[in-house]
Amino acid sequence: MSRPSDAQNSFADDAPVVNPRLGALEWVRWGWRTLTSMRTALLLLLALAVAAVPGSLIPQHSSDPNGVIQYQQANPGLSKVVDALQGFDVYTSFWFSAIYLLLFISLIGCVVPRLKHHWKALRKAPPRTPSRFTQLPASSSAVLPGVTVAQAMDAAERVLRSARYRTARYGDSVSAERGYLRESGNLLFHSALVGVLLAVFVGGGFTYTGQKILPAGQTFVNLQTSYDSLNPGRFFSDDSLAPYSLRLDRLDVKYEQQNVAALGQPLDYTAHVTTLLPNGKPEQHVIKVNDPLEIAGTSVYLLGNGYAPDITVRNTDGSIAFQGAVPFRPTEGTTMTSLGVVKAPDTGNPKKQIGMVGFLYPTAAERTDGSFTSIFPSVGRSQTLLSMQVFEGDVGLDAGTPKNVYELDTTGMKQVMGIKNPLQLKIGETRTLPDGLGSVTLNGVDRYAAFDIHHDPSQGLVALFVGLAVLGLITSLLVPRRRMWIKVRQEGDDVLVEYAGLARGDDPNLVRAVSELERNHHAQLPAAAREPAAVR
């Protein structure tokens, strides 16, 4: 942070420290002085900027977990090195943390003495008037007839006070200073940054973020086990989850159908939900992409959507091996071609369970090579096609270990329908599987919404500190801080008045301010001379 210009000599931080032999205490002192010096702060700032770069080049666990997996698969050797350097978690890594913690310690070490200094300066009178004005960056003088020294002095004080200067008389001169707000703003800005950091740190512990994929018609209950994934903060406990339920009644999606250049581009997502609080009545709400639902201290965001084919797998005896809406993952945004896995465990024979992997083409079209693609993202009875490979064996649900629902481990399984002869179903169709495995029915295709549920009690505090920081930043950069002096001297019958100004920090308008001061002072004088009694 920039130091006040009058503090130039009170900290020796920029001076090279030459000490031949240092004791432990001196070393500590030297270290502290170096750390809190301006040059170190600047280097730490630049180091922070440089350290932030790799996080934008390498996928991060926090923002792009799938990217991390892809990166690791593509560069197995390199990713070990990257991982050892916490390259997939740059912003929580030890080296990134070290830089910003040092930066903040340096900042605190700089702010505290400046706070003291400023506190004293705020209560001190402006400094003595310098003896020679000509060496100051802006000065002028005028010979005024028909005024007394006392009148000129009074007028000078009046003009400076009305321009909101703090004034002090030293003999026949007025010394004035304004713009204390500049330093106050500077200190506020830097202190508020510390506040932001603390609020984020402490508040982060009470935060939780969870994801839930919810097919239309299904209900989510805010319990730890209901989430597909949950990232709790340090101070999270089961009590942190506010009890409520949320049912997705309908997800409306509009696609562009007129503009050829943007055909199939999504125009609107609207999730219609029914919520229920304990001892409450069911309430209907709407969640949109930029418009989350606030409920029981949490915010529910609509962050994704997709298709969930409603599938029934029947055994040869007619009993049900699997039934339900299976969320598929969109692989192509514009056409909503989606990839998914269906696992049918209840075949009566753990060695003959059924696993299916394949694509859903919302608006299917056959390519010349016989493969399929989707040409529009919406689903319809005659146009939608589900095309899957079928495997027979253990689908791996019985082992009790968590499994990725979008993946099927086909090792040890026998392929009964492959890419050449896939199982192809339109909505409402049923096909019999070979090998006496029963049949598969595509009852329909539901939509699902991907919700993110967040609870962050520290947001208000962070916002408060950010607001203070902005306030401080603007005053510290835009309020000019300057000193002004008016000196009055009797010269024969006339009075010689000298004006001078000194900027403290960047002040492009100093010269203008001095000439304005002179003008205003003159404007005050004749009136004062004519009516000496009228002191308002």
Added chain:
Amino acid sequence: MVNPLDQISELLLISAIVVYAIAFIAFALDLARRSAESQAQVDLVRRQDAVVGSSRGGTALLEAPPAPPAAPTRSRRPAARTGIALTLIGAALHASAAVLRGTAAGRVPWANMYEFAMTGTLIMVVVFLVAQTRLDLRFLGAPITGLVVLLLGISTVSFHVAVSPLPPALQSYWLVLHVLVAMLGTGFFTLAGALSAVQLLQVRRSRRAESGRPERMKLLATIPDAERLENLAYRISVVGFILWTFTLIAGAIWANHAWGRYWGWDTKEVWTFIIWVVYAGYLHARATLGWRGTGSAWLNLIGYACILFNFGVVNVFFHGLHSYSGLPTGQ
């Protein structure tokens, strides 16, 4: 089916590029003339020197043509005036192109990279022209119009997309605020960056002069000295920095509405942060012994390089939520 308004907008934009290009030539001519003028000044001084028979050496001479910052400023400079007039015409065409594009799309004309480049460069030009009413910065005409022609050329050739509706993620009034403030900040940083670049040239010139080597860029004698350039760059950067701070905060608030977190180290967030930190470093460098002057000017330029990188490279080659694509899970 091509939107006719968009077609007119593109025609207007191409005309604007052509006019800016001619303005660039006019500004370049002005710079060439400055060079000749200052040569004439040097010759004049040298001749006087010879007549007087002074014992001063050539070194002093080269420092001699002083550049009073205010003196040559409001001089006629016909080529520069032509440049300014052409830039004004270009800006009018440019603004019409942006307005028509917005009308064609039925929203603000800055929802994708092409539109962002179009409106962003318009704001650069407007900031430059408005600054002109208070300061004589015509010597920056050539670099500014040159940069704008380059950016607009690249964006019409490589980034042009047909008018398309706003994806749900961008349907927010924060799009108006966040992006507008970002473009304004970029406009100020552009001007400040150009000033710092000229400052560095000015410093190099005076160093050459001090070491007695022949002067290279004589036109620099007709523009403000390094100290004044640095002060101007600082004042303009301060405005840019405040605007950039608002960009960062508005972005965080919007991110909190759209994605459920105010900060997530998305690539674009990272680069906005990097830019903010580099410019914060620049402001601090001005108050640090040994950094003020050349060091801080370099930091200003590094900051601007980050802005260009953020716009040109991060947008196109990096993955992230800011790819204007809509929802993150594959939509």
